[in-house]
Amino acid sequence: MSELPSKPRHRRSRTALAVGVPLALTAAGTLAYGTDLGVLGSTAQQASAAAPAWAADTADGFASVNSLGQKGTYGGRDGKTVTVKTQAELEKYATATEPYVIVVAGTINMNPVGKEIKVQSDKTIVGSGTSGHIVGGGFFLGQGVHNVIIRNLTIRDSYQGVWNDKDHDFDAVQMDGAHHVWIDHNDLRHMADGLIDVRKDSTNVTVSWNKLSDNNKTFGIGWTENVKTDITIHHNWIRETEQRNPSTDNAAHAHLYNNFLEDAPGTAIKSSYGNYARGATRMVLENSLFQGVKNPVIKDSGAAIVQRGNSFSGTSGRNESGGTAFDPKAYYRYTLDKAADLPSILKSGAGPRASIGKAAASTKAAAATTLTVAKDGSGQYRTVQAAVNAVPANNPSRVVIAVKPGTYRELVKVPSNKPHVTIRGTGSSRKDTTIVYNNASGTPKPGGGTYGTSGSATVAVEADDFQARNLTISNDFDEAKNQSLNGHQAVALRTAADKVFLDGIIVSGDQDTLLLDTASKDRLGRVYVSNSYVIGNVDFIFGRATAVVDKSVITLKKRWNGTSAGYITAPSTAANRKGILIANSTVNGDVSGGSFYLGRPWHAGGDASLDPQTTVRNTNLSAAIKSTPWTDMSGFSWKDDRFAEYGNYGAGAGPASTNRPHLSDAQAANQEVADWLAGWTPSAS
16 A cells, blocks of 8 residues: 555544443454464354345346446445335335335235336336335336345236336336346236337347246337347246237347246236247247246247247147357356256245245355366466456356465456355465565556555456455565565455455565455445465555455565564545444554554545544464554544544454544444445355
8 A cells, every 4th residue: 555645634523432331351252273274254243234135135137247337236335324214205215316226025005006106227126025015006117227136026917907008107116218127026917018128229238037927028128229128027027918028129138047937727817928039139038937838939040049948748830940149158157047947946946035045045046166276287277367358258056166275476467247256275285375466565566567555466356245264365476586566565365345255375475465455436345355374564454345254364574674564454435434443353463562553544545534443352462562552644634534443352442432443332332344345244255
């Protein structure tokens, strides 16, 4: 992290921290260490999650693809979770400009009938169990609206008594020019017009695990002369519907798989056609089941349909294919179920569920793919980066890169379009497998110019849901031999993503060892470091992420010239975010007493709007920690930001004072590990 020029001091008012009476020096948990630097956990209790787990789910299919400035579809996960029971409440939050997770808890009758609430960007609208019903209306997503999830709802009964209704455009979900939308696990039925309309160049849409029934026009896609829409439609149960199942007009890429289209005998509703590719649509239709449907698959002369693995039972009329389409796996990964299994899978798994988490678990998730890396050629790849390169873009499920023991001198980058990656050492010790390099800020780049601080990272992670386990990540830049460089920032590991789990690893360096960042200032980036070692001397845990270092060892290291002086944390937290939390851990190292600060505020780029935060709690502090453990940085006072302790013990702990603030018990109750993770429960996979 670069030093910043001096800036004027900017004060902000905030709630005062408790000072005065020392807190009891009892640990929340006990650490035990083995010969392999092992950390055996803690007895500390964590608070229950503040938000349901599904609040952080992200879309698959084309809604997961990065385009139009949007990185996948994650809805309102960066905003507050609110519960609504009335139309007024639903409209208030759905039409707001800021992100929200909106939980619909009850039946909302729309007034007037047919009203479609104009949803704005960055929203998750989800039913509470099976109780979330929207009756007599629906949702409209207009031009440019993006990053919207509609999930686990029943939307029904705007029907006006006319079967092929030309006068009432009362849809369940209509989008005109929207992008990055995920419609998942809903029950949509008995509306006046269509159930779902994807119109006017709407794109990057995924429709999955829904029940679509009791309607004339089910699902229309198009209403445009442009060939632009990218859409994925999978695992939907479409039954007792007449037409548009779906009708797909001028779609650039339409991927339909594992859908069950059923026209049951003896009912008043008779299908006229199933899947229809119109205009210049390119469609891939895989492993779907058509039962009793007339004209199950039809296409215009200019359209292309590639069929694979579909099953037809009791169907009649047109069943067509032909032309050249596209390869969906060039855009994202997916797993096919057998067409014959769809009735049992979808009758139990489609539509709203009492627990959306259980609903997701009920789907047949793909087993983790494992790629092996070995320097000696005994694996699939000789370098870690080669294995990362082999992960398909927008992979929907876990890929484990198993790295055999050895020292891998290379740079590794996991790009943002490769989520769900685990890099795991396979040795008996986390010291057996090491990824190491020696770039620093100011090091020349091969193609010209020099690296900056963030660019110096040995391993850079920009993809969500990343994990690293049982290995060492190091930057061995030699400061003594490079005194001509201005600054010695040399990052071992940089993360700029959400839901990053670092478990049982060593991160080793000198200055700026571990950079915990986010994809952008307005994006949430949660990181959980557990049972690990972090080694360094200057600002060596830093960045703007919402990061927890739990049940770990922070090892202080002397400077290149043998002196003892340094800073552990340098948070650059955005306002209204949580910063760095060190909990249930140990701070030690072979350095002089009273030579290290716990932290200082990094206002990156001189940004006075930032609100840096470090909390150190229930942690064993060695005598190396200064009695006044916080200090200013680049003209910004630590007292204007958020720095505090709670329940620390050891030779470096000290009583509360104006220069050493402690949290009160009430404040500490809101600064637990679970408060930082905000509904995410990290688990090894």
